[in-house]
Amino acid sequence: MTVSRRKFIAASGLTLAGVTQVAGRVAAASIPEAPTQASPLMQPPLYPSSGPEYQPVVTLNGWTLPWRQNGDWKEFHLVAEPVVREIAPGMKAHLWGYNGQSPGPTIEIVEGDKVRIFVTNKLPEHTTIHWHGMPVPNGMDGVGGLTQPQIKPGQTFVYEFEVRRSGTFMYHPHADEMLQMAMGMMGFLVVHPKDANAHRVDRDFVFLLNAYDIEPGSYVPKVNTMLDFNLWTWNSRAFPGIDHLVVGKDDKVRIRFGNLTMTNHPIHLHGHEFEVTCTDGGWTRPESRWPEVTVDCAVGQMRAVEFIASQPGDWAFHCHKSHHTMNAMGHDVKTYIGVDLKSMQQKISKVVPGGYMPMGQAGGADMAEMEMPLPDNTLPMMTGFGQFGPIEMGGMFSIVKVREGLDHNDYKDPGWFKQPEGTVAREWTGELADAVKAPAAEGNPTDVEMHVVKPTAPMNH
Numbered sequence: 001m002t003v004s005r006r007k008f009i010a011a012s013g014l015t016l017a018g019v020t021q022v023a024g025r026v027a028a029a030s031i032p033e034a035p036t037q038a039s040p041l042m043q044p045p046l047y048p049s050s051g052p053e054y055q056p057v058v059t060l061n062g063w064t065l066p067w068r069q070n071g072d073w074k075e076f077h078l079v080a081e082p083v084v085r086e087i088a089p090g091m092k093a094h095l096w097g098y099n100g101q102s103p104g105p106t107i108e109i110v111e112g113d114k115v116r117i118f119v120t121n122k123l124p125e126h127t128t129i130h131w132h133g134m135p136v137p138n139g140m141d142g143v144g145g146l147t148q149p150q151i152k153p154g155q156t157f158v159y160e161f162e163v164r165r166s167g168t169f170m171y172h173p174h175a176d177e178m179l180q181m182a183m184g185m186m187g188f189l190v191v192h193p194k195d196a197n198a199h200r201v202d203r204d205f206v207f208l209l210n211a212y213d214i215e216p217g218s219y220v221p222k223v224n225t226m227l228d229f230n231l232w233t234w235n236s237r238a239f240p241g242i243d244h245l246v247v248g249k250d251d252k253v254r255i256r257f258g259n260l261t262m263t264n265h266p267i268h269l270h271g272h273e274f275e276v277t278c279t280d281g282g283w284t285r286p287e288s289r290w291p292e293v294t295v296d297c298a299v300g301q302m303r304a305v306e307f308i309a310s311q312p313g314d315w316a317f318h319c320h321k322s323h324h325t326m327n328a329m330g331h332d333v334k335t336y337i338g339v340d341l342k343s344m345q346q347k348i349s350k351v352v353p354g355g356y357m358p359m360g361q362a363g364g365a366d367m368a369e370m371e372m373p374l375p376d377n378t379l380p381m382m383t384g385f386g387q388f389g390p391i392e393m394g395g396m397f398s399i400v401k402v403r404e405g406l407d408h409n410d411y412k413d414p415g416w417f418k419q420p421e422g423t424v425a426r427e428w429t430g431e432l433a434d435a436v437k438a439p440a441a442e443g444n445p446t447d448v449e450m451h452v453v454k455p456t457a458p459m460n461h
């Protein structure tokens with residue numbers, strides 16, 4: 001059934017002054033359908049079927065929300081609802097999200113678009129949506145109680161605004177915010193420039209940094225946690241469940257991320273230097289940019305980094321806080337490095353049924369390889385295997401795979417990189433020198449001893 005815009009407004013009592021509830025049978029029929037996504041894996045980029053051309057983004061472990069053109073307006077339909085999200089193979093979480101997944105689908109629009117977004121609330125409590133970074137009329141800003149009434153369970157509201165600038169944005173509730181974001185309610189929003197050649201890149205990846213506190217063996221996040229999060233995720237996925245970022249050699253690559261956790265994340269890329277080209281405040285001026293390999297993304301910030309993928313290989317890409325590249329662990333794990341555990345372990349095993357496994361006495365790496373009994377629905381703390389053995393990571397870790405000769409739209413995992421012969425770090429099998437004591441400097445008042453190793457064989461051969 002088609003309903004004219006005029007009749008639609010008349011039927012729903014919709015005004016353009018603020019967010020208003022859509023009511024009545026006629027109005028309901030005029031709402032675009034709300035597609036849902038069953039897969040937690042990266043879906044192909046969604047090229048626009050009408051309107052201005054642009055290079056669509058791809059969402060790590062996510063998808064872009066289809067829309068329909070209705071006269072001058074681009075119409076979307078988000079449904080806020082409980083979802084089951086696979087965090088990585090072997091673990092699912094009961095979260096809240098949009099249209100079947102958490103985070104919700106990415107919304108892609110174009111500078112100058114007139115956008116209408118219907119929001120249906122299927123949660124057990126009220127909600128709203130705030131369009132983070134987006135210049136909108138005050139009544140469309142989505143702050144429950146302040147700029148609009150809360151969207152009660154069962155209600156559908158409509159947001160309308162004209163898109164004033166291109167860039168990098170996100171959406172999230174501004175209602176019972178701590179709980180709803182701790183439950184996974186958020187999504188990415190990208191505004192493409194009107195000129196398809198402005199800020200053009202070959203590949204454009206997006207994801208949100210989020211975190212959960214899910215007790216090993218359980219499914220529902222604890223929503224009052226302030227500091228002790230134990231699952232550090234990108235788009236509600238933990239390594240090894242996070243999609244690889246597959247790019248062609250010499251592609252111009254953009255990676256955009258936004259932080260909706262309770263702490264900062266220094267995001268680090270191996271093998272390439274990048275520049276921050278966009279924030280949630282807009283495009284950075286070219287003369288303001290400098291090279292980096294790590295950029296901190298503070299709470300509530302967004303960063304877009306760009307680089308030329310000039311170096312073929314499998315390059316680690318991760319948060320540099322080492323606790324954020326691990327999965328859930330008990331916080332009371334003791335450190336036993338250097339302690340003789342054998343006798344202690346034997347004694348404790350007699351009283352602890354099922355065995356006792358302290359953190360290793362050589363270090364922690366044995367945690368990644370050993371087969372520890374884990375509760376159901378729990379990821380190992382350090383996990384993942386590469387072509388050379390255990391990767392010993394978790395949480396906010398993925399791999400940028402730079403390959404020659406990829407098709408423009410090919411995001412398929414190409415497998416592990418075949419390093420050219422003689423370019424992989426290898427065991428030294430030549431002669432080893434003894435440690436020698438360096439001579440103390442004449443008149444040096446301290447009594448510090450230094451040990452240096454003098455090579456006895458040539459390093460190049």
Ligand SMILES: [Cu+2]
Nearest residue numbers: 265319321324
């Ligand atoms: Cu981090």
